[in-house]
Amino acid sequence: MKKIVVAPDSFKGSMTSREICDIVEGVVKEEAPQIAVVKVPIADGGEGTVDAFLTSAGGKKVFVEVTGPCFERTRAFYGILPDEKTAVIEMAAASGLPLVRGKKDPSVTTTYGTGELIKNALERGCSRIIIGIGGSATNDGGIGMAAALGVKFLDERGNDVELTGRGLERLHKIDTRGLDPRLKEAEVIVACDVDNPLHGPEGAAYVYAPQKGADEEMVRYLDSNLKHYSDVLKNHLDFDVQSVKGAGAAGGLGAGLVAFAGGKLKPGIDVILEAVRFEEIISDADLIITGEGRIDGQSLRGKAPVGVAKRAAKKGIPVLVLAGDVDDSAEKLYEYGITSILSINRSIIPLDRAIARSKDSLKHTVRAVIRLLANPTQNRIPLLKRNYHG
Structure with a gap:
């Protein structure tokens, strides 16, 4: 041997x-x-994804102050690989469960900080973004992430809704005119190791919200809000998110990344093994x-x-x-x-x-x-x- x-x-x-x-x-x-x-350290898209890539492929870690899941400022990070064009992000670094510090309530958490990490990577010239979406504290369908990148989520009166799972209840209109144009030229790969739909018995709320602090009543409420979100996406963007396997990952962040960033959902293990040329x-x-x-x-x-x-x-x-x-x-x-x-x-x-x-x-x-x-x-x-x- x-x-x-x-x-x-x-x-x-x-x-x-x-x-x-x-x-x-x-x-x-x-x-x-x-x-x-x-x-060859491996990660499935959750905590450790950035370190796994940097250890196997080389590169550097970038630290950024962003909005945490409870809207507090927090220090997060992502990786840039040696080609200087590929960014590796783990959403848990900005919107992960450990960051709520015991205040578990997935109806009031946001993925806004994850969007800020994506925006920072685009500003640094990255055109290929690999994002692992395990370990989330959120259930906002990715609207926080998308808002950080310029999308507006409005109620019936044209006011901004709260960028949380609770805010989805009031969502009436989606305005994508301000979406960062650099996303159209970027390749966004979403490392995801689940295939749950956005809503329903196997969806984001029923399967994962209890781990984030939701009781039975809140689970039903969050699932209803995600169903409403799905309907709005279909009406305003002609996008049937419920048919996308993995849309329910990370409290619906999978859906948001596909709908607003053109993300391609792939099994996390395949993403990292291909990136490091495992074979x-x-x-x-x-x-x-x-x-x-x-x-x-x-x-x-x-x-x-x-x-x-x-x-x-x-x-x-x-x-x-x-x-x-x-x-x-x-x-x-x-x-x-x-x-x-x-x-x-x-x-x-x-x-x-x-x-x-x-x-x-x-x-x-x-x-x-x-x-x-x-x-x-x-x-x-x-x-x-x-x-x-x-």
Whole structure:
């Protein structure tokens, strides 16, 4: 074995994808220094997306003061890749749930700051914008974002509506004449790992608003407002947003980006793997290590392990998946080119303790794997002598 590619998503609440990469690399250097390790931290469009791109592709981070989800000023950031034309934005940096600081109420939060990040990137000359829309605190259908870029959202009297999920109730007219013209020349790619519609039982409010602080009554109210928003979009822009898979992502920001920025919704894992030329990176790899915090049936819906495994399968490269928790339904993942799935937890302990010791648990698990794989003759494992490159 000469080369291992490490391409994990984060273990939410315990380790970032970059930390996981560094831990695996450290263990390999200790146990088998002859093996080269290539690190490709992965993100699905939420927190860590910018860092994942900058680590894998290079570039710089730009810090900007913007409007936070509760209309307070906050310091956010985005990345610019080495071509100086591609910006990578994670909406969570400007409109994410951690920024509400315990004041959870998705009816009064806004995506305005996300629009300010897009505008800043355009002002810096970026013509290709990749935006990850995971981790939102919002349910405004993206009207805050669009307003920051020049769109007006008006009530029956021609007054501006509140740029929140609550404000959608009064929406009567949309005026796009002031929309930043640079968007027409820009390519906007939306990294999104869900396919929920804007409204309805599987829509933004019913599925995600409870995580943001909404009770049952508020969920129904927000869903009704998103339905009204959908009707206004259809009447004024002739745009049937409800037919767009993923429109309900990030409280409807997916819908807003498609309607006003010409955004193209793509699975987050595909966006980042294409951007870093993953198939080139793994062309001579002997093993790929990937993973995420929990592996279950939902991992089939555009998550990192399956996205990585699909590409590895084309080249016959074995894939090891590491996770904090492995559900019984994870067995389905073996059909997608995954070779083995392991939990890093070595004993049954409460979640808070498992998170606290996650880094040590990962080290122990990786050490056991590398000691096994790095000494195939000693351990008498014929499988490891296979030629995975045909």
